[in-house]
Amino acid sequence: MPEVVITTDRTMMSNHHGKEFLGFVATGPAIGLPEGLWLWISSPKPKILGDGEPLEAPYGLRKVEASLIKNGIDAKIIDPDYLGKYAEETKVLMVGHHDFFAYGPPSNEWWLITGREPINRISFAKLMESEPVRRMKKNGTKIIAGGPAAWQWLYEPDKWKRWGVDTVVDGEAEKVIPSLVRKALKGEELPSYLYVGVKDVPLLDEIPEIVKPSVNGLVEIMRGCPRGCMFCSVTLRPLRHIPIEKVEREILVNVRAGIKRGLLHSEDVLLYGADGVKPKEEPVIKLHEMALKHVEELAWSHASLAAIRYAQEKYKLISKIMEMVKTKQDFLGVEVGLETGGIELAKKIMPAKSAPYPVESWHETVEEAFKIMHENDIIPAVTLIIGLPEETEKDLLQTIELLDRLKQYRSLIVPMMFVPMGALKNKEFYRREMMTDLHIEVLYKTYQHSIFWAKDILKKYYLKSPLQFPLRGLLEFFIWYVERKVNSFSEELPILSKEGATT
Amino acid sequence: MSDSGKSISYRAALLLDKGKTIPQSLALRLLQEARRSGFRLELVTISEEDPPRQVNLLLPLITANHSVTITIQSKKANSKEDLERLLSNGDFDIIYAEKNFIENLGEILTKTAIKVIPYDGEVAEKDA
Ligand code: SF4
Numbered sequence: 001m002p003e004v005v006i007t008t009d010r011t012m013m014s015n016h017h018g019k020e021f022l023g024f025v026a027t028g029p030a031i032g033l034p035e036g037l038w039l040w041i042s043s044p045k046p047k048i049l050g051d052g053e054p055l056e057a058p059y060g061l062r063k064v065e066a067s068l069i070k071n072g073i074d075a076k077i078i079d080p081d082y083l084g085k086y087a088e089e090t091k092v093l094m095v096g097h098h099d100f101f102a103y104g105p106p107s108n109e110w111w112l113i114t115g116r117e118p119i120n121r122i123s124f125a126k127l128m129e130s131e132p133v134r135r136m137k138k139n140g141t142k143i144i145a146g147g148p149a150a151w152q153w154l155y156e157p158d159k160w161k162r163w164g165v166d167t168v169v170d171g172e173a174e175k176v177i178p179s180l181v182r183k184a185l186k187g188e189e190l191p192s193y194l195y196v197g198v199k200d201v202p203l204l205d206e207i208p209e210i211v212k213p214s215v216n217g218l219v220e221i222m223r224g225c226p227r228g229c230m231f232c233s234v235t236l237r238p239l240r241h242i243p244i245e246k247v248e249r250e251i252l253v254n255v256r257a258g259i260k261r262g263l264l265h266s267e268d269v270l271l272y273g274a275d276g277v278k279p280k281e282e283p284v285i286k287l288h289e290m291a292l293k294h295v296e297e298l299a300w301s302h303a304s305l306a307a308i309r310y311a312q313e314k315y316k317l318i319s320k321i322m323e324m325v326k327t328k329q330d331f332l333g334v335e336v337g338l339e340t341g342g343i344e345l346a347k348k349i350m351p352a353k354s355a356p357y358p359v360e361s362w363h364e365t366v367e368e369a370f371k372i373m374h375e376n377d378i379i380p381a382v383t384l385i386i387g388l389p390e391e392t393e394k395d396l397l398q399t400i401e402l403l404d405r406l407k408q409y410r411s412l413i414v415p416m417m418f419v420p421m422g423a424l425k426n427k428e429f430y431r432r433e434m435m436t437d438l439h440i441e442v443l444y445k446t447y448q449h450s451i452f453w454a455k456d457i458l459k460k461y462y463l464k465s466p467l468q469f470p471l472r473g474l475l476e477f478f479i480w481y482v483e484r485k486v487n488s489f490s491e492e493l494p495i496l497s498k499e500g501a502t503t
Numbered sequence: 504m505s506d507s508g509k510s511i512s513y514r515a516a517l518l519l520d521k522g523k524t525i526p527q528s529l530a531l532r533l534l535q536e537a538r539r540s541g542f543r544l545e546l547v548t549i550s551e552e553d554p555p556r557q558v559n560l561l562l563p564l565i566t567a568n569h570s571v572t573i574t575i576q577s578k579k580a581n582s583k584e585d586l587e588r589l590l591s592n593g594d595f596d597i598i599y600a601e602k603n604f605i606e607n608l609g610e611i612l613t614k615t616a617i618k619v620i621p622y623d624g625e626v627a628e629k630d631a
Contacts, residue, residue, distance in 0.1 A: 154554070154562060160555035168558070176572075189576065192554040195565065197572035199542040236569050426566040 001089040004068060004075035004181060006061050008096050009127040011120040013079055014043035014403035015215050017471060018261060019382060019462070020299065020332060024414075026120045027099065028110035028493050032481035033474070039119055041474055045081065046215075047446040052082025056259060058212040060147055061096050063174055066208040071178035073185070074209035077212070083132035092184045093136055096147035100124050101159075103152045103429075105383070105416035110364050112417060113443075114434050137164040142184040146173050148233075151425075152306050171196025172223075172237065175206055176478040204240050207264045208221060210250050213257040217295060221287065222266035226277055227304070229339070229350040231388065232422040234267050241273055244283075255294050262295035269300040269334070270307035270317070277355045279311040281320075298325055300334040303380075306354050308336075314392055322376040326381040329379040331461045338366055338413070339385050341402030342395020349388060349424070363402050380411045384446060386439050387418040387430030403445045413446040447486060452481055512543030512572075516593055516617075518586075519550035519560050520601035523624030525531060530564035537571040547576045548591055554579070560627055583611060590615045 007013070011026035025042035033041075047055040057077040068075035075094075078086055099107050102121035110118050127133065137143065145153060147170035153160050153168045160168070167180065167190045176196055184190055207223075215458025224239035225232070251262055264287070266272060291298055311317035325332050339353065339387075340346055347359050354362045373380055384399070403413070417430035458479075463472040513536045517525070537544035548557040554577035558565075561575065580586040586608060590598065598617050601624040605612065612619045 077599035151565075154559055154565060157553070157559040160558075161553050165555070191574045192577040193558045193565075193573070193575040194572040195568065195571075197542050197568075198570045200572045420566075426563075 001086060002074045002076040003090070003185060004073055004092045004094060004318060005083070005086050005090045006065055006075060006077045006094040006096070007080055007083060007127070008058060008061060009080055009120070009123040010039065010045070010096055011043045011123045012058050013046060013048050016043060017463075017468070018216060019333075020216055020218075020263060020301075024106065024381075025349060026118070026123070027102065028118050029116035030119060031114070032478060032485075035119065035122075037474065039123070041471065041478075042119070043123075046079065048079055048082070052078045052085055053212075054079045055257065056213050056215045058096065059210065059218045059220065059265065061094075062212060062214050063208065063211040064094060064096065064105060064146075064177055067174040067177055068181060071182075072180055073178060075181075079131070080127050083136075085131065087135040088133040088139060090136055090139075090141050092142045092144060092181055093133070093145070093183075094144045095127070095165075096145070097124060097149050098147065099152070100145070100147075100149045101152045103155065103158055103419060104149055104228050105385075105419055106414055106430075108419060109415065109417045112430075125159075128159070133163075142166045142190060144169060144180065144184065144190075146170065146177075151421075166190045167192060167194060169194045169196070172201050173313050174208060175202040176200050199239065201238060204242070207240075207242070209246060210253055213254045213259045213471070214250075216263050216299075217251065217254040217259045217261040217302070218263040218265050219247055219254070220265045221247050221269065221272050226271070227268075227269035227350070227352040228354070229337075229353055230422055231339075231385065231418070231420075231424045233348060233425070235422060244287060244290060247287070248294070251291060251294050260296040261299070262291050263299045263301060264291065265301040267302050268304045268307050270303050270311050274307075277306065277352065278476045279314075279317065281311075281315040281317055281341055284311070284317060285320065288324055289388040292324055292328065293466050295328075297329050299332060302335045302337070304353065305336055305338065305366050306357055308369040308372055308378075309365050310356060313368075318372050318376050318378070322378065326377070331379050333379050334373075334383070335383065336369070337383050339383065339401075340388065340391070340395060341366075341399030342391065343398060345391055345395040347389055363398075363405065367405050367409075368409060370406050373411070374409040377461075379461065382411050382413045384413055384415045384442070385418055386415055386442055387434055389418070389424060389427045393436075393438060396436075396442060399442055400438070400445060403442070403449065407410045407449060410456060412450045412453060413456070414450070415443050415446045444486075450480060453481055511541040512545045512574075513537045513602055514539035514545040514594065514596050515547070516590060516595045516598045517546055517548045517561075518598065518600040518604040519548050519552065520603045520624050521551055521556055522560075522627055523601060524560045524627045525563055525599075526622060526625055527563050527567070528569045530561075530620045533564055533599075534568055534571055537573075542570060543572045543574075545574045545576070547578060547588060547589070547595070549578050549580045551579065551581060553577075562627075583608060587611050587614065590617070 016023040030038035102118040107118040143165045144167045150170035225234045226236040228235045270279040354365050357365045420427045520528040598619045602621045605621045
């Protein structure tokens with residue numbers, strides 16, 4: 001029995017049917033479907049090895065596990081349904097999450113719009129209140145919580161106390177976690193809170209390699225981001241490019257375990273091996289050649305619009321990569337950040353987002369990048385933030401104008417409400433009463449855009465194998481249901497009645 | 504905090520009054536001191552509040568920070584004896600005390616012979 005058990009709730013402990021994007025479904029409440037079915041769409045139970053160990057586990061948890069194992073600590077990731085087997089022996093329980101309490105985007109937005117708690121929040125609370133976790137606590141198990149959403153505990157001190165969490169760790173944990181866990185194992189007093197600052201962030205050779213497979217073959221190729229947007233916490237971390245040999249070893253950990261998909265994780269995949277914000281051809285090509293040698297299907301986590309434009313204009317790099325990728329698959333999925341169409345706002349909060357192009361030409365950069373992706377079968381999930389501090393009516397009007405220009409390009413645009421993070425983390429959260437008519441118009445435009453393209457994507461690209469037909473049917477039903485609902489209440493909103501219902 | 508041995512840090516005790524956050528000026532001062540001491544801040548908070556609530560009262564410090572490693576050890580003190588014991592065994596560089604503590608427990612603080620700096624706490628907003 002391991003001394004340290006690492007876990008998370010079902011919305012995280014899943015491979016989302018091999019489609020990362022479906023994981024987002026868990027950030028909303030069940031809409032038009034029973035909760036169980038909703039959860040199955042977003043987060044089916046993963047394949048479990050004999051003792052409750054999932055075959056694939058979230059990459060962040062795998063890093064923590066690797067770091068503990070490397071330091072001689074007996075640790076294992078266990079699926080939440082199997083914690084009962086470990087309740088008597090576990091000395092330390094570690095829980096991680098991307099969005100413990102659904103304060104992050106897009107959960108907070110779903111919550112705000114529907115007025116109902118998102119599934120991920122409900123599911124995490126269920127885990128913490130489950131019989132095995134309560135039994136562990138009764139037996140004196142120490143509980144350590146961490147991950148990208150660690151900050152959310154600061155706003156939930158009552159749950160923190162009720163669930164008996166001993167320590168919350170915020171930041172890159174690999175370097176600090178072994179000593180903390182050792183303290184817990186020895187029964188020493190633990191800090192309530194630990195924020196990992198610059199001096200304790202791991203250097204490249206201190207980042208351990210995963211030893212067991214990650215969900216959907218996710219492997220990290222970079223950490224940090226050089227663009228410095230003020231609302232982003234990633235940018236506070238130092239920039240590190242993971243050497244290609246290390247990336248390859250992690251891909252092989254996945255492939256050898258039968259995970260033939262690969263998901264390259266970086267805040268900007270095209271900046272792999274780059275000097276500053278200008279992509280370089282060779283490292284990106286080499287990375288893809290290496291990855292495609294091993295995996296049957298590839299995806300990117302994030303890329304920036306400016307890098308997409310630059311890479312294509314300078315090297316035709318997008319076409320070259322997609323030519324390689326399309327030997328294995330029809331399209332490539334990626335998340336990109338548009339954030340705002342307001343030029344003045346962009347200058348204030350994300351002046352380097354459009355670099356190397358001037359921020360004044362942000363609209364051209366965005367449209368050009370959308371066009372390049374459309375023509376090369378890259379399907380982006382695009383984030384757009386509303387309610388940013390200092391946002392003006394002019395910014396929102398420019399955003400609306402930009403959304404009109406983007407209508408013709410295949411993409412899913414996901415609006416998000418401002419959540420204070422990064423250099424803006426002392427600002428106020430966006431609240432329902434702050435919503436203006438222009439915000440509603442932006443939301444409605446993104447809804448129209450995304451529904452139109454979601455139907456197209458489902459028809460031409462997504463879930464094409466017969467085995468995936470039930471899931472596809474449910475998604476089609478969901479789109480139909482949302483359309484019906486939105487159409488019915490949009491008629492009652494004067495700001496929207498001038499709009500047509502089609503894109 | 505790393506495994507690589509003892510590192511320098513700024514170590515302070517913070518006496519928190521019930522329901523009162525620390526002012527922004529104190530948060531900035533703590534961060535400034537920490538940046539001078541290896542970018543590490545070790546805080547021992549002492550209050551009648553439970554540990555999670557004690558951390559919550561330090562939000563002005565946590566949200567203002569981007570670069571310092573902060574470790575918060577939260578202790579409950581329900582009596583003068585508790586407080587005296589915690590302060591004399593803590594190996595602190597300095598004590599920051601909400602002004603109510605100074606008014607009520609001045610003599611204990613003097614006994615510890617550690618430099619004490621008073622501050623004016625601010626009533627905390629209710630949680631999310
Ligand atoms: S480009 Fe993206 S990851 Fe980089 S700082 Fe801006 S928001 Fe953060």
